[in-house]
Amino acid sequence: MRIYLLITYIFFYSTSSFAEIKDFKIESFSDIEDYYDGEKFLVMLWSVDCPPCIQELTILKELNQKNNLSNIVLINVDGKAENENVQDIITMYSLENLDNWIFADSYMEKLRYKIDQNWAGELPRSYYYEPNVERLTITGMIPKDIFFEMTDTKPKAESLQQTP
Amino acid sequence: MKKKIFFVLLIAFNLFGTNYAKSINCEEVLLHCGNTPSGTFDKNNILWIAYEYNNHIYVIKSGDLGRSFSKPIRVNTIPHEIYTNGENRPKIKVKQTGEVFVTWAEKTKGRFSGDIRFSRSLDQGKTFSEPIIINTDRSLIGHRFDALHLNKKGDLFIAWFDKRDKQEAKSNDISYRGTALYYIYSHDNGETFSENIKLADHTCECCRITVDNDTNNNIHYLWRHIFNTNTRDHALITINSDKLVSKMNRVSFDEWHIDSCPHHGPDMTINEEDRIFYTWFSQGEKNKGIMFGEYDIKNDVITNTQSTDSTGTASHPNIISFNDKLYHVWKRFSGEETYIIGRISSDWGESWSRDIIIKSTSNASDHP
Numbered sequence: 001m002r003i004y005l006l007i008t009y010i011f012f013y014s015t016s017s018f019a020e021i022k023d024f025k026i027e028s029f030s031d032i033e034d035y036y037d038g039e040k041f042l043v044m045l046w047s048v049d050c051p052p053c054i055q056e057l058t059i060l061k062e063l064n065q066k067n068n069l070s071n072i073v074l075i076n077v078d079g080k081a082e083n084e085n086v087q088d089i090i091t092m093y094s095l096e097n098l099d100n101w102i103f104a105d106s107y108m109e110k111l112r113y114k115i116d117q118n119w120a121g122e123l124p125r126s127y128y129y130e131p132n133v134e135r136l137t138i139t140g141m142i143p144k145d146i147f148f149e150m151t152d153t154k155p156k157a158e159s160l161q162q163t164p
Numbered sequence: 165m166k167k168k169i170f171f172v173l174l175i176a177f178n179l180f181g182t183n184y185a186k187s188i189n190c191e192e193v194l195l196h197c198g199n200t201p202s203g204t205f206d207k208n209n210i211l212w213i214a215y216e217y218n219n220h221i222y223v224i225k226s227g228d229l230g231r232s233f234s235k236p237i238r239v240n241t242i243p244h245e246i247y248t249n250g251e252n253r254p255k256i257k258v259k260q261t262g263e264v265f266v267t268w269a270e271k272t273k274g275r276f277s278g279d280i281r282f283s284r285s286l287d288q289g290k291t292f293s294e295p296i297i298i299n300t301d302r303s304l305i306g307h308r309f310d311a312l313h314l315n316k317k318g319d320l321f322i323a324w325f326d327k328r329d330k331q332e333a334k335s336n337d338i339s340y341r342g343t344a345l346y347y348i349y350s351h352d353n354g355e356t357f358s359e360n361i362k363l364a365d366h367t368c369e370c371c372r373i374t375v376d377n378d379t380n381n382n383i384h385y386l387w388r389h390i391f392n393t394n395t396r397d398h399a400l401i402t403i404n405s406d407k408l409v410s411k412m413n414r415v416s417f418d419e420w421h422i423d424s425c426p427h428h429g430p431d432m433t434i435n436e437e438d439r440i441f442y443t444w445f446s447q448g449e450k451n452k453g454i455m456f457g458e459y460d461i462k463n464d465v466i467t468n469t470q471s472t473d474s475t476g477t478a479s480h481p482n483i484i485s486f487n488d489k490l491y492h493v494w495k496r497f498s499g500e501e502t503y504i505i506g507r508i509s510s511d512w513g514e515s516w517s518r519d520i521i522i523k524s525t526s527n528a529s530d531h532p
Contacts (some may be wrong), residue, residue, distance in 0.1 A: 049249055050425040051276060051369060078249065106528035109477065109497040117499070118476030122426045122447065139447065140394075140424035 019087060019096040022162040023104030024075055029114045032073055032099075035160040036129065041071035042150050043127040044142070045115070047078050048085045050123045052141050059147060061093040067151040073099040077112075077123065080104055099160060193217055193236045195224060200253035200530060207260050212289070214256035214266050219243035221254050221268055223289055239283050239292040245271035247278055247308060250427045251372040251531075255312035257320075262288045263353050267322055269308040270297075276369075278308040280324045284354045298348055300360045301328040306343060309429075311373035315381045320354055321403075323347035323373050323385055329365060342390040343369040349407070363401050364412055366390045372429030378438040381405045384461075386415065386432045386442055396420045398430055398444055400459060415459045415466055418448025428479060435485040441513060443472065443481040443492060454481045454494050458513060468513050473505070480531040493522065493532050501526045 022028070032043065044060075046053035063069055074095060076086045079102070086102055103111050112119050116137065119125060126138040128146050138146070190197035198215035205211055211226045213233075221239040226232060246254070247269040254268035264285040269278040279302070283295040299307040306327040313321040326346045333340035345364040348357045368388035377383050382404045389399035391414065398416040403409050420426075428445035435441070440459040446452060453474035458467045472481065473494060481494035490509040495502060504523045507516040 047250075047425070049276065049370065050427075052423050052425060054275065108528065109502055113477065113497060113499055116476075120428070120445065120447075120477060120479045122422075122424055122428070124424060140422040 019090040019100055021076070021083065021086060021090065021100040021102050022160075023080075024101040024111060025104055025162075026110060026114055028101065028162065029111075031162070032101075032160065033129075035156075036071060036073075038131050039071060039129075040131065040149065041073065041129050042142075042146065043073040043075065043115075043129075045075050045077055045123060045125040047076065047123050048082055048089060049078070053124045054089070056124055056141060057089065057093045057095065059142075059144075060095060060098075063147055063151060064095060064097070069098060069150055070156070071099075072150055073101065075101045075103070075115075077103050077108065077121075079106060079108070101162075193222060193238075195233060195236075198222065199248040202253050202255050204256050204258055206258040206262075210258075212256050212258050212264065214239070214254040214268075216246045216248050216254060216268070219245055221246065221266060221283070223256065223264065223266065223285075223292070225289065237285075237289060237292065239266055240281070240295050247271050250370055250425075251429050252308060255310055257312050257314045258289075259314055259318050259353070261318070264289045264292075265312060265314070265320060265354060266292070267298075267310040267312045269310055269324075272304055274304045276306045276308075276327075277304045278306055280307050280310045280322065282322065282354060286353070293354075298322055298357060298360075299324065299326060299346070301326065303328065303331060305331050306369065309370075309372055311375045311385070313375040313377070313383065315377040315383060316379075317381055318353075319381075320350040321347060321375065321383055322349075322357075323363070323375060325367055325369055325373070326360075326362075327369075329362070340366075341394070342366045345373065345385065345387060345401075347385070347403075358407075361409075363403075363409060364389065364399065367399075368396050368426070370425040370427055374430050374432040374442070376432050376434040376440075378434050378440075379436060380438070384432065384434065384440065386430050388426065388429055388444070389414070394421055394423045396422055396424075396426060397446075397448070398442075400432075400440075400461075402461070413459075413461070413464055415442065416444060416446065416448075416451075416455070416457070417466070418446040418451040418455070420446050420448030422447070431482045433483050433485040433490070435488075435490075435512070439512060441483055441485065441490060443483045443494075445479060445481065454478045456481075456483070456492065456513060470513070472507075482532055492516070495529075495532055502529050504532050 128136040198217040201213045201215035203213045222236040224233040224236045257265045279297045281295040283292045285292045309325045311323040325343045329344045330340040345367045350357045371388040373387045386400045400413045400415045430444035432442040443456050454472040457469040477497040479495045483492045493506040501524045503521045506522045509516045
């Protein structure tokens with residue numbers, strides 16, 4: 001009996017701490033925009049080697065614990081070589097419930113260009129969308145009022161699946 | 165003369181496009197399988213390159229402008245993780261008398277943490293010494309973005325960004341913006357080094373440092389600094405031959421107020437008349453994109469500030485003075501391809517040639 005309980009515990013522990021991080025490819029950003037079209041949502045680009053980015057994740061963690069955030073898209077720009085590190089950070093900051101992606105094409109300029117033709121890679125970089133309003137581009141730490149705007153969104157019934 | 169110009173531009177030619185190796189199957193210890201190379205020419209115009217591959221630093225050389233390379237020589241025998249992201253890359257310098265010096269940032273445990281490693285060859289690159297750590301602070305914090313320099317006398321200088329002061333401030337509940345710039349020097353080919361000397365507090369923490377010396381062997385460092393609360397403009401400091409350090413001078417006023425990681429450091433070159441030319445990236449209120457300028461150090465005045473390329477995807481500029489000309493290169497993505505673009509000035513930045521696409525690729529690439 002104990003062994004079955006142990007196996008069950010290990011199974012649930014390992015699956016619950018593993019964040020689904022989707023591969024971000026050329027068509028992914030337009031898929032994301034289509035998916036959240038008509039809703040308020042926030043896209044945050046971050047790197048494991050960007051201290052202000054990690055500060056933002058700390059703020060997200062606190063808000064997420066209080067409000068169970070949704071409609072927040074986290075896109076890591078380090079590439080798949082950092083997948084393990086990214087996984088660890090998402091888990092450490094309890095952000096598994098957010099929409100997590102990781103750059104999955106080594107031609108990163110192309111991926112950045114698809115997101116924003118005027119972005120040279122500085123981080124953190126975020127885009128805030130509201131219905132019927134031009135998207136807001138944010139370089140640097142996100143202002144607190146934008147974060148607070150995201151605390152009253154409701155999650156969708158089905159999550160966005162990446163294009164195979 | 166044209167050959168010499170070609171030599172200078174060759175660094176961009178040969179170092180371009182080598183970082184896509186991670187995306188393809190590449191299991192050989194070759195430059196094209198490595199990451200983040202840096203190059204330098206010795207007095208015989210031999211090109212030396214240091215690069216990372218599989219947790220080792222390797223050194224190769226070429227006597228025919230990169231058409232062929234020597235067998236790679238491994239620098240660190242014991243593998244360890246090495247930073248090859250952002251603006252971290254190994255550095256290499258070769259002295260007139262043939263000694264070879266290499267530095268890099270080892271990735272240590274924890275986030276943003278590292279140590280600066282140094283190794284040397286006293287037998288013209290045949291073998292390298294066991295790498296040493298040059299930062300005396302050994303906490304698991306950031307010591308990264310090494311800048312290696314040899315002055316005309318053959319003295320060695322290594323600078324880097326160091327988080328020890330930030331760490332100490334944090335332990336005393338004091339807020340500390342950015343990180344600090346430190347340096348050391350050696351008069352005996354790296355046999356012994358000075359103590360770690362702090363040059364500045366509150367530097368931006370993720371952009372490369374640039375260094376050059378003037379004809380009097382004064383060393384000048386230029387980097388992205390954090391002025392006031394969060395204005396990320398550039399600063400310059402000078403160390404004279406008696407190791408006296410000047411005050412810090414602000415050399416850009418773009419007013420880029422941001423709490424972010426630009427991952428774009430400046431580059432600087434000093435000509436035979438001791439004129440300081442530099443290039444940088446900005447998204448400030450006053451200047452955006454790739455910029456060029458000259459700093460008149462005697463009068464503390466910035467002159468001839470120009471926009472090199474303000475397109476949204478222009479990035480990672482470099483500049484060098486060579487044979488009475490300025491050579492200025494940078495990267496730009498067209499939407500489909502990445503270019504290394506260059507321009508030349510024969511009158512020290514007053515006018516420039518038309519922009520030339522030196523190289524292009526439709527795949528991932530490193531920085532020039």
